[in-house]
Amino acid sequence: MGAGERSGDEFNEFCRSSDALIRYACAYLDLDQADTDWARNQILALFSLDSYGSGDGTATTASSEGDVDALLDSFLRASAGAGLMTQDDATSIGDAVMGILSSRPSHLQRRFVQMEEDQGGMAAMHWFYDYCVRNTYIKKDQLDRNPRFPSRGVEITINLVKPEFKNMKKAAAGNSTAGGYPKCTICHENEGFAGRDKRTLRTIPMILGGHKWFWQFSPYGYFHEHGICVNAEHTPMHVDRETFGNLLDFVDRFPGYFLGCNAALPRIGGSVLVHDHYQGGGEHLPMHRAGTWRTLHLDGHPDTPVEILDWPGTVIRVVSSSRQEITEVSEAIRQAWAGYDNPDLNIASQGPEGPQSALSPSLIRTDRGYEMSLILRNNGTSPELPDGIFHVHPEFYPVKQEPIGLIEAQGLFVLPGRLVSELSCLEEALVAGAGLPQRIADFSLEYDEIIRALRGSREPGKVHTAVLDEIGSVCSRILGNTAVFKRPEQTEEFLRGLGCR
Numbered sequence: 001m002g003a004g005e006r007s008g009d010e011f012n013e014f015c016r017s018s019d020a021l022i023r024y025a026c027a028y029l030d031l032d033q034a035d036t037d038w039a040r041n042q043i044l045a046l047f048s049l050d051s052y053g054s055g056d057g058t059a060t061t062a063s064s065e066g067d068v069d070a071l072l073d074s075f076l077r078a079s080a081g082a083g084l085m086t087q088d089d090a091t092s093i094g095d096a097v098m099g100i101l102s103s104r105p106s107h108l109q110r111r112f113v114q115m116e117e118d119q120g121g122m123a124a125m126h127w128f129y130d131y132c133v134r135n136t137y138i139k140k141d142q143l144d145r146n147p148r149f150p151s152r153g154v155e156i157t158i159n160l161v162k163p164e165f166k167n168m169k170k171a172a173a174g175n176s177t178a179g180g181y182p183k184c185t186i187c188h189e190n191e192g193f194a195g196r197d198k199r200t201l202r203t204i205p206m207i208l209g210g211h212k213w214f215w216q217f218s219p220y221g222y223f224h225e226h227g228i229c230v231n232a233e234h235t236p237m238h239v240d241r242e243t244f245g246n247l248l249d250f251v252d253r254f255p256g257y258f259l260g261c262n263a264a265l266p267r268i269g270g271s272v273l274v275h276d277h278y279q280g281g282g283e284h285l286p287m288h289r290a291g292t293w294r295t296l297h298l299d300g301h302p303d304t305p306v307e308i309l310d311w312p313g314t315v316i317r318v319v320s321s322s323r324q325e326i327t328e329v330s331e332a333i334r335q336a337w338a339g340y341d342n343p344d345l346n347i348a349s350q351g352p353e354g355p356q357s358a359l360s361p362s363l364i365r366t367d368r369g370y371e372m373s374l375i376l377r378n379n380g381t382s383p384e385l386p387d388g389i390f391h392v393h394p395e396f397y398p399v400k401q402e403p404i405g406l407i408e409a410q411g412l413f414v415l416p417g418r419l420v421s422e423l424s425c426l427e428e429a430l431v432a433g434a435g436l437p438q439r440i441a442d443f444s445l446e447y448d449e450i451i452r453a454l455r456g457s458r459e460p461g462k463v464h465t466a467v468l469d470e471i472g473s474v475c476s477r478i479l480g481n482t483a484v485f486k487r488p489e490q491t492e493e494f495l496r497g498l499g500c501r
């Protein structure tokens with residue numbers, strides 16, 4: 001027997017589970033029958049094996065056909081059982097095997113284009129999303145376990161997987177690497193990269209504004225079909241007139257998606273600032289559905305409504321079916337905001353580190369045409385609020401300490417996983433009529449407010465509702481913290497200052 005040869009029941013189980021995965025890949029991942037021996041040999045090569053036990057053909061795992069998580073789990077357990085790997089290697093080996101069984105990027109891209117020609121851009125995106133779930137790049141199983149509920153006009157999700165960044169600098173650093181290969185976590189060179197377990201990552205090329213970009217789904221998305229659109233070049237984030245054109249190009253091709261961009265400022269969102277990218281996906285978020293407080297029109301643009309949203313953050317929505325109109329009006333507002341100062345409201349466009357006012361645009365298509373929401377952001381600090389005047393204020397840190405980026409500014413809050421146990425501890429104490437437990441002593445503000453709302457009731461159903469309501473209320477107030485204009489009249493005054501009537 002050679003060094004790489006094996007035999008025995010455990011080894012046969014490994015071979016059977018490999019065959020089950022290969023059959024799955026033929027059924028769901030576009031693996032050609034002609035490539036099955038090749039695929040099996042790639043899997044053997046992973047373990048430096050040069051023999052194969054009794055494969056099975058038909059007998060096993062009929063019940064888990066089609067369930068890739070179950071098949072992969074069986075495969076990994078069989079690999080460990082046969083002494084081929086340790087549990088520590090499970091993530092990396094799983095990624096490697098699924099990478100082997102997934103189509104080459106070029107093959108998927110051709111299928112995408114074909115489907116788009118036959119059935120349209122949205123059908124192609126839905127198909128591509130399903131593919132990325134089936135090849136395990138998107139961790140759908142884990143996403144479906146994240147709690148999500150509406151409350152007080154916003155949507156709350158609790159992300160059980162993503163680590164919490166309490167420090168804003170760390171959040172920014174966590175997403176970038178100092179040079180090296182690939183230059184950062186979203187560079188195109190990550191496609192299939194073993195160094196970050198991205199062997200299953202697949203991307204779709206895009207042309208935005210005449211330049212090369214690409215789309216990829218997020219493995220731990222925050223909402224339905226959440227993905228990012230990334231510049232093919234590793235070039236810094238920026239928001240200008242060109243950005244509006246890029247967003248328009250995208251929604252023209254994928255009208256069921258929104259696409260938006262984080263403000264190009266540090267400490268706003270945990271976003272990768274070193275590499276230009278947008279975020280979007282298949283869901284309209286609460287801000288997109290927000291009503292209008294007042295409608296104005298910019299001089300010279302009588303057919304393009306400029307709406308001040310009835311929303312806790314400061315958002316101006318420009319509506320038009322003309323690309324030209326929506327771009328001109330949005331750009332006028334962008335430029336005016338970038339240079340706006342108002343000491344009475346603590347708004348300074350320039351700070352010690354340079355410009356500190358920017359906006360986050362987000363675009364959808366509706367029966368009214370294009371709707372470009374412009375979220376006004378400012379990064380100024382004060383001695384009282386050294387982490388940011390228009391950022392989450394410290395009294396809300398127990399619920400959310402991370403910077404508020406594009407997704408949250410649009411009313412979808414992603415809260416840290418620790419809240420699951422903290423909120424259930426809070427609920428138990430309220431039902432028991434006990435004081436605030438020491439373990440969650442930080443939650444005194446929330447505890448006091450819930451006690452007042454309950455008016456003496458300790459009924460479990462009511463307590464549960466009151467806790468969810470309180471979390472929504474806190475998130476809504478956090479959006480209020482980020483508002484540069486605390487009252488809509490102030491937003492109106494700003495708009496009138498730049499020629500809106």
Ligand SMILES: [Zn+2]
Pocket residue numbers: 183184185186187188233234235274275
């Ligand atoms: Zn990059």
